[in-house]
Amino acid sequence: MAAQIDGVFESGLQQKIKESKVLVVGAGGIGCEILKNLVLTGFQDIEIIDLDTIDVSNLNRQFLFHKEHVGKSKANVARESALTFNPNAKIKAYHDSITTNNYGVNFFQRFSIVLNALDNRAARSHVNRLCLTADVPLIESGTAGYNGQVELIKRGLTTCYECFPQPAQKTFPGCTIRNTPSEPIHCIVWAKHLFNQLFGESNEDEDVSPDTADPEAGANVGQAALEKDANEKGNVDRVNTRAWAKQCEYDPEKIFNKLFYDDINYLLSMSNLWKNRNPPKPAKWDTLQVAADAVTEDSVARDQKVLSTPETVKVFAESIKALEVAFTKLPEGDHLVWDKDDKDAMDFVAACANIRAQIFDIPRKSRFEIKSMAGNIIPAIATTNAITAGIVVMRAFRVLQHEFEKCKTVYVRLRVNPRNQFIVPDTTIIPPNPKCYVCAAKPEVVLKVDTKKLTVRELRDDILIKALNMVSPDVTLDGMNSIVISSEEGETDCNNSKTLEEMKIVDGCILKVDDFLQNYELSITVLHKDPGREEVPFEIVADPESLKPKEEESAPTAAPPVDDAQPSTSKGLNGSSSNGKNTVAKQIEDDDDDDLCIVEEEEDIVDKPSTSKASATPGKSVEKRKHAPEEDEPALKKAKVSSQPLEDDDDLVILD
């Protein structure tokens, strides 16, 4: 192998490559490329982990996988394929999630470097926290279409993955979705919720019926609304939607009339909503034509054009019947899972979204457009993955040589920038944010929430797990010695449905949160806020200082010393609206210009002999917390779409 021939690499580096132990997290588009690069450049001790199995759709860009591997573990097959390049390498594969408690700080401390090749924010945050605690350098990477990014995360030296707020995945207020949609995406979200109500995992938060608790409807919710009983949550209590659909044997006409005629009439009766909006126009099945002929099976035509109303209604009817068949085949209690690649599920969502759009006079979309919006799809491009993975491994060389100062974040772009760069390094290494809610000396955030409404379960699932990316949080109320949430199964279940107020968690209280698996402690100051219509259910502010009235100019923020918390920037997280002052969230724009030109300005992208001293893995010491990471308890995480702030330059980047 070329990499082992003397003179290809500077000898010190060659030795370090041989001696190092590398963990690759994720064996997908970037992970496969990284693994191939590692074995080809002489790395000999590699571990790779991926929780997934190989899907046909992976084969166009994950070149360690072939047709015969479909259905098999990604990590295991990646290992086998990579070994064919270098049978002498030692590769250990784990078919598992990195967020389980098999992989705690002790596990991470065994590595010289960790290379992330993940596709979701939850797993990235988790690895970020463990690498910080274990003090192992982490190279984080991601691509989105033609854009890519590689950054080093090193405790005390660079920003961590969570130092600055990332734009939250866009969510929409329930009343917009249920009562007053105004954009195609509102109808698409509603249609996905409807799918879940009828066939999927039904979720109280995904109610599709008119919301009489909408503050904008005011006291005057209309005659029809008054006549019907609303339940204590303000939802119109019909028989459970799924039970009702079953009773009427998924009759497309009945379902259509309920959703698009009765419910719309009901909304019309909430007259306050339509004072400054165009009212919706109810649609009744027998006044519509249903296409007589089959809607084209030509998948391109079917995907690209906006279907006529008769065609849409036909697709609606056919997809309901097909989903009914699939659903009734399942064992009692089981449900379907919405998948953009499932023809009937996608047809159903596209048809329902377009019928609702028409009712609300919102532009309708092609199936393809709806699929992209519903599935948050940005195409993965093999070349971007390959370039990005190449940069990851070159960055790994720098890290092994302890040339951290040369590891500036690198962006891969489609077109050269005004400086003629296609691969663009940042100008400086950005130091950690001293107010980071993860890597600061004393991580803290303020949580603004309606304490009369938020339940303990919602605090755990929506805030600690979903928004703050914890896995197994324990929560106590400061000064009261009371356990609010325990990670021990069942121990605090009795609190789950209580509101924060009922738990005596009111304005000004401080919660101490500890996630033993991540070795992560966070202090949360709770501020009560009254509910408002379009407001997000909660807001997390990572810099409590930013909430105080500005009396005097705060001292300018200097580059932070490693372990010292200092005043600085504010950040807003999640709950949807972020008020982060530093957030630069630009939209990724796909260019169609294919004229690529690689111009390297900085030598540090190119491999070059190094003169720096190298040492083995840096000394690490980790404080053990109350639970050993080996204790087993499966960790569940929800995937989130990630994207990050960018540098000062024109285009954006990032990535999942």
Ligand SMILES: Nc1ncnc2c1ncn2[C@@H]1O[C@H](COP(=O)(O)OP(=O)(O)OP(=O)(O)O)[C@@H](O)[C@H]1O
């Ligand atoms: N918690 C986790 N532990 C281990 N591996 C993970 C975890 N979360 C995600 N992954 C893996 O990270 C990889 C990311 O690769 P990639 O972005 O190419 O996704 P993909 O699923 O292969 O492709 P696509 O999402 O485009 O269909 C996936 O193989 C995924 O299984």
Ligand SMILES: [Zn+2]
């Ligand atoms: Zn940080």
